[in-house]
Amino acid sequence: MNLKEQLAAKKDEFVALKEKIEAGDAEAIKAGEVLSTEIEDLNGKIKAAEKANALLEQIGDNTIPEEGDDMSTQKANSLGEHFINHLKAHPAEKRFSVIADEFVKSYNDVQKTPTTSGVSAFATTYDRNVVTGARTPLVIRDLFAAETISGSTLVYLVEGAIEGAPAATNEGAKKPQVHFADPTPKTVSLAKIACFIKESDEYINDYAFLESAVNGRLLYHLGLVEQNKLIYDLINTSGIQSDTTSLTASSTAAQIADVIMKEAMDVQDQSGFPADAIVIHPNDWYKLRIGKDAENRYYGNGYFGEQSIPNLWGIPVCVSTATSAGTIIVGAFKTCGSVVQKGGVRVEATNSDQDDFVKNLMTIRAEERLALAVRRPAGFSKIVIGAGGATGATS
16 A cells, blocks of 8 residues: 555544544544654655656656655665665655664765766766776685674684693503693684765665665675785784795795695694695785696696686685785685684665764765684685785796
């Protein structure tokens, strides 16, 4: 039942009470007062919806749902669309706050209607598909196991060393005693990654642009900071293995590959788990891919060969700028580390921040809380190629 149908029904109910109200029936008078308030509220909502439809007709889109429809329960194909569904349920004339369920120059500029030569034309004569800038694939987080916690700090226990050892004993001889040292507690605390943008009412009226802002840029940059933080925290974890002396900028592709294999074996030997991924910068992967033997033949498949999943020594390779050129990470990511998170990514919006209400502005904030738990540091190894990384095409 839409708003106008609801209004008609309320009016019918009011008419039905007319005689009792005129007769002084107390219950009828009370019910009439409630109906009167509801009718007034519905009239206001209908006017707000009509105003919104009029604005959309000016930009060639009059498909906005009527005010009062339950948009928050509609199926959404993305986090941005999910957020939009919540937003549409609030008229611009009223104060509100929206929390879309889970599913740092100082950047003080407000997102306003874009203009060209002083003419606001984006909503009527311009293609609404915005050409985006370069996007670094957000792939690092998926290498690790995933956990969720309810608090803000995680304490996990690392088993203590065994003191003594079992041994073969003769009949009737005293058996050796062993003792397991107490486990060592390790603590990781959640870090909050967050940012916000401000947008004007005029900008928000075009929901496609708002969804693009939420999906395409706000959340992407949040994920990019998250990805870089995970790699930074990992290579600065005490106890991980490393090789910082074997390779230089003049090292050949074969020499680099040999060290990677050695560190993969060290990972398995020291942690007990096989390496399941190699994280490498595009510059270093380039040198490995074009490496040639003494007869000028490519070590790999050459430029006509294909790899559905890049790999080295049978270990999947993750080519990413999250690690710097000259730093390669080999590890048993899934078994020796995990990303710990509380809840999910939260997108919240309000027009009640500071003086947003009187300026017809909205503040939109995105944030998440997470930490990296490196449960078995020996399951990772950092390889550093000296003197600036593996540059050039020397084999």
